Amino acid sequence: MSAAPEVRSSASRSALATAVAVALLDRLADAQSRGEVPQVGLTGGTIADELHRELARLSPESPVDWSRVVLWWGDERWAPAGDAYRNEVQAHEAFISEVGVDPANVHVVPASDAGLSLAEAALAYSETMREHGAGSFEVLMLGIGPDGHVASLFPGHPAAQVRDAIAVPVEDSPKPPPERVSLTFEAMEHSRAVWFVAAGADKAEAVARALSGPAEIGSPEAVECPARVPRGTVETIFWLDPDTTPS
Numbered sequence: 555m556s557a558a559p560e561v562r563s564s565a566s567r568s569a570l571a572t573a574v575a576v577a578l579l580d581r582l583a584d585a586q587s588r589g590e591v592p593q594v595g596l597t598g599g600t601i602a603d604e605l606h607r608e609l610a611r612l613s614p615e616s617p618v619d620w621s622r623v624v625l626w627w628g629d630e631r632w633a634p635a636g637d638a639y640r641n642e643v644q645a646h647e648a649f650i651s652e653v654g655v656d657p658a659n660v661h662v663v664p665a666s667d668a669g670l671s672l673a674e675a676a677l678a679y680s681e682t683m684r685e686h687g688a689g690s691f692e693v694l695m696l697g698i699g700p701d702g703h704v705a706s707l708f709p710g711h712p713a714a715q716v717r718d719a720i721a722v723p724v725e726d727s728p729k730p731p732p733e734r735v736s737l738t739f740e741a742m743e744h745s746r747a748v749w750f751v752a753a754g755a756d757k758a759e760a761v762a763r764a765l766s767g768p769a770e771i772g773s774p775e776a777v778e779c780p781a782r783v784p785r786g787t788v789e790t791i792f793w794l795d796p797d798t799t800p801s
C-alpha cells in the first residue's frame with residue numbers, strides 16, 4: 555500500500571524549513587507518547603541543512619526525547635570521517651550535537667577511510683539496518699535534485715534499478731562526489747511517511763514530474779525521474795517553497 559502525495563507549501567524557504575522541523579518534532583513526540591522509539595531517515599543537501607538548524611532551535615521547547623530517536627541517512631557521500639562533505643557530518647554540526655541524540659542510535663554509512671570498499675560499506679550499512687527492521691522509518695526525508703534524483707538514485711543510473719538489496723554502492727554519480735552509498739527504493743518502501751523537501755526554482759520541473767504520478771521501480775518513468783517512486787505506507791508529503799509549488 556502506498557499513500558498518494560499531498561503538497562504542503564510554505565510562504566518562503568525559511569518558513570519551509572521551520573514548517574518541516576515543527577511537523578517532525580510533533581510526529582516524533584506523538585510516536586514517543588505511544589511508547590515507540592521512532593526511526594528517522596535523514597537527507598543531505600541545502601534545504602535539509604536549514605531544516606536541521608531549525609530542529610536544533612526548536613527542540614528545547616519540544617517534548618521530544620532525542621535520546622529515544624534512531625537516526626539513519628537515505629544516502630551518503632563517499633568521503634573521509636569528519637569531512638564536511640558527508641551528509642552525516644553536516645547533520646551532526648547542524649543539530650545532532652545540540653539535541654542529545656544517543657550516539658548508539660546514530661547509524662552512519664562507513665566513511666571512505668574506514669578500511670572498507672564502497673561495496674563493503676553499502677553492505678555494512680545494509681546489515682546494520684537489517685538488524686533494526688530494515689527501513690521501518692517513522693519518517694523518511696528526501697531531497698530532490700533538479701534532475702529528479704532522490705537519495706543517491708539518479709536518472710538512468712543502474713543503482714536506481716537494483717532490487718533485493720537495502721543499500722547500494724553508487725559509482726559515477728553525475729553529481730559530485732562520484733562515489734556514494736544509497737538506500738534502494740525497496741528499502742524506502744516500508745516508511746510510514748515519506749517527506750520530500752524541496753526549495754528553489756531549479757527544482758520546480760523535477761517536483762512537477764515527481765507529482766505527475768507514481769512509478770514502478772525500473773519503469774521508464776522511474777528511470778527518467780526517480781522521485782516518482784518513493785511513497786509512504788501511510789503518508790507522502792511534498793514540502794515545498796513558493797518556487798517549487800505547482801501553480
Ligand SMILES: O=C1O[C@H](COP(=O)(O)O)[C@@H](O)[C@H](O)[C@H]1O
Nearest residue numbers: 597598599600601697698699705
Ligand atoms: O547530494 C545530495 O543532494 C541531494 C539534494 O541536495 P540539494 O542541495 O539539491 O537540496 C540530497 O537529497 C542528497 O541527500 C545529497 O546526498
